[in-house]
Amino acid sequence: MKKQEKKYRGISRIDSHDTHGWFVRAYKSGKTTSKLFSDSIFGGKEQALKKAIMFREDLVQRLQNESRLGNLNASESGKKRLSKTQDPIALAKKAMKEAIAPYSKFKVGAALVCRSGEVYTGHNIESPSYSLTICAERVALFKALSEGSREFKEIVITSNSEDFCFPCGACRQSLMDFAPNIKVTLLNKHGEQKSFKIEKLLPNAFSKSNLKRKSASK
Numbered sequence: 001m002k003k004q005e006k007k008y009r010g011i012s013r014i015d016s017h018d019t020h021g022w023f024v025r026a027y028k029s030g031k032t033t034s035k036l037f038s039d040s041i042f043g044g045k046e047q048a049l050k051k052a053i054m055f056r057e058d059l060v061q062r063l064q065n066e067s068r069l070g071n072l073n074a075s076e077s078g079k080k081r082l083s084k085t086q087d088p089i090a091l092a093k094k095a096m097k098e099a100i101a102p103y104s105k106f107k108v109g110a111a112l113v114c115r116s117g118e119v120y121t122g123h124n125i126e127s128p129s130y131s132l133t134i135c136a137e138r139v140a141l142f143k144a145l146s147e148g149s150r151e152f153k154e155i156v157i158t159s160n161s162e163d164f165c166f167p168c169g170a171c172r173q174s175l176m177d178f179a180p181n182i183k184v185t186l187l188n189k190h191g192e193q194k195s196f197k198i199e200k201l202l203p204n205a206f207s208k209s210n211l212k213r214k215s216a217s218k
């Protein structure tokens with residue numbers, strides 16, 4: 001145990017009467033981020049440790065990028081707003097420029113803001129089969145979920161269109177499944193913006209509560 005604690009700096013073990021897991025902590029530029037990897041959630045002690053190590057390596061990398069981005073933004077634009085945190089609008093626009101959209105030429109970028117302040121970006125990725133194409137919103141959401149994030153505040157969606165790019169039905173459902181209170185902010189190419197609650201975009205959504213009701217009635 002001590003050996004592992006030494007080897008993986010920033011990861012410690014918690015074994016209390018009700019909690020068994022690895023506690024990850026990282027500091028950068030005065031910012032602290034922490035997360036518990038519970039054995040029961042990640043399928044055992046070894047699996048939880050592996051996940052914790054991966055999370056920490058990624059977290060340190062992300063915090064380094066963030067402070068680099070902060071410095072870059074501060075020196076380039078002088079906007080203090082960008083120097084403290086990752087600006088989701090700027091990140092969504094940046095992601096949009098990297099869109100893989102050779103068929104439609106319709107580029108979309110998304111930036112998903114987690115409750116922790118982390119931001120995950122995504123852009124649309126088109127397939128020549130068309131049906132395998134995936135939207136920017138779900139790329140950002142699935143990236144965040146696969147990295148262990150579960151609480152989301154806002155998603156910013158921007159495109160190279162005159163019009164606002166509303167999320168498609170599949171993306172609305174995916175957002176509702178994992179972030180039923182999320183704010184959806186849309187930007188057009190001129191930088192004008194509109195915001196909606198996801199429940200406004202997908203009223204009467206099917207959710208896990210429908211499944212509970214069904215099984216309860218049997």
Ligand SMILES: [Zn+2]
Nearest residue numbers: 135167168171
């Ligand atoms: Zn979509």
